[in-house]
Amino acid sequence: MAARAWDWLDGFPALDLVNTVKRVGWQEREQLEDPADLDSWLDVAALPAPRPASVDEEDLRALRALRDPALRLLHARLGRGEWLPADVKAINAHVLAAPELVLLGEHPRETVRHPLGIHSVMTRLLAGLAAEVRDATQRCDLAFCDAPGCGLVFYRRRTNQSWCGAACGNRVRVARHQAG
Structure with a gap:
């Protein structure tokens, strides 16, 4: 099997996580x-934390x-579903x-993370990703790209941005033109 292309990665951990469910047509695909x-x-x-040296089925399930639940919460935050207490709890x-202290680093926009206790690498990674999801739910620039075949969650770079990128905007305009 050929390696997957992860070309949609945006460099934001919460978004990179939830966008591992991709919309093909109008169906979501794992x-x-x-x-x-x-x-x-x-x-x-x-x-947001080091990755495990190797992963297995248990790590994939985790x-x-x-x-x-992160995907459901971000969608709910965008008015595309219900904000469920079970998802918040998860x-x-x-x-x-894997609680940690996050302190200021020596350079602007840098932080240093100090774990409180000893935890497995995967537990620390999942905790860091969960914290990023928590923070993403609070951002006012969170958006959903509803272009045909997209469905990515993204952060707007402009207040009037409707799609995650130019390619999606072009697909929407072509679809409108063909329909109209």
């Missing part, structure tokens, strides 16, 4: 089908157990599984 996919994604995604449980 992009992390096996541990090899997870391993490949971990190699290129923006991560990541999906975080990603699925995100908070991951954050609490």
